[in-house]
Amino acid sequence: MKVSIFSTCLVDLMTPDVGIAMVEVLERLGCEIDFPASQVCCGQPTYNSGYLKDSKLAMQNMMLAFEHSDYVVGPSGSCIAMFHEYPKIFKGDPQWELKAVALKEKSYEFTQFIVKVLGVTDVGASLEGTATYHRSCHMTRLLGEKETPYQLLEQVKGLQLEPLKNSDNCCGFGGTFSVKMPEISEQMVDEKCGCIKDTGADILISADMGCLLNIGGRLSRKGEPVRIMHIAEVLNQHQSVVSRGGSRT
Structure with a gap:
């Protein structure tokens, strides 16, 4: 393909x-x-x-x-x-x-x-740790995709996925919004960071780098030792090749 x-x-x-x-x-x-x-x-x-x-x-x-x-x-x-x-x-x-x-x-x-499209939910990934997943606004509300990241993360061996409180809330990035409305953006990202801390996760995963850079930067300034990872990086922590349909080869 x-x-x-x-x-x-x-x-x-x-x-x-x-x-x-x-x-x-x-x-x-x-x-x-x-x-x-x-x-x-x-x-x-x-x-x-x-x-x-x-x-x-x-x-x-x-x-x-x-x-x-x-x-x-x-x-x-x-x-x-x-x-x-x-x-x-x-x-x-x-x-x-x-x-x-x-x-x-x-x-x-x-x-x-x-x-x-490929019909795969298990890509053979393996990552030890406790993680939580941030759902970006545009992917959730505009693209209308809510399930596929979770379907893939649930199959990552060794990864414990904790639910994120207020997962539908914006992180405050919003592209130009964070530049034009920095005071409001800061309050939003602080709320998001608080919810992430409450999960006890040591890894924050998302499918949008804009959100990850925004949240990761704020977590760093707060001295929170949370690793940020794009979901592609998580799924690339692989054990074996997977054929279409989800079975390991």
């Missing part, structure tokens, strides 16, 4: 190890990977700030970058959710609407692709 990687800005520029982990997991699951070099930002930061015209240029570039891809997989529910907004943004545009729909229909968040 051929898969094109959408790296996202944060992973590409700040946490490339997450992208490497994602590629390694997918390759072990039998995927043939490529990376369209012309990809840039999905346009979300400027779009959320109200700059629609400028955002459309970035979006059009992304539609062309992945035009010939069979599947597009990204390590961010937020950025993939932005792809899923393209058909609304370009509705009625004779040149771009069909391209927008095509990109939406073949784009998946990393865990979503593994479970719903």
Whole structure:
């Protein structure tokens, strides 16, 4: 199965190890990977700030970058959710609407692709520790994906997963929100950090690096010894190769 990687800005520029982990997991699951070099930002930061015209240029570039891809997989529910907004943004545009729909229909968040397309829930991962999982707002509310990360984490050998109180609450990042409303953002991330501390977990896992960088930074400033890990990094702590359908080989 051929898969094109959408790296996202944060992973590409700040946490490339997450992208490497994602590629390694997918390759072990039998995927043939490529990376369209012309990809840039999905346009979300400027779009959320109200700059629609400028955002459309970035979006059009992304539609062309992945035009010939069979599947597009990204390590961010937020950025993939932005792809899923393209058909609304370009509705009625004779040149771009069909391209927008095509990109939406073949784009998946990393865990979503593994479970719903490859049909795998056990990737053979192994990680000793106690963890809790933060559900990002865009992945949960816009992309509508709530289950696939848990389905995969439940199969990680040695990992004890503790429920996170107020898991639906935003961490305060929200992209440009944390810059424009820093006082409110700080209170939100403090609440999130308190809930994480209450779980007793030594690992915080999420599927969006924006949230992890925000929460991880605040935890560090508070002196809390909690390790942050993107779910791709967790699933890359592997024991053995897994065939489609979930059985170990």
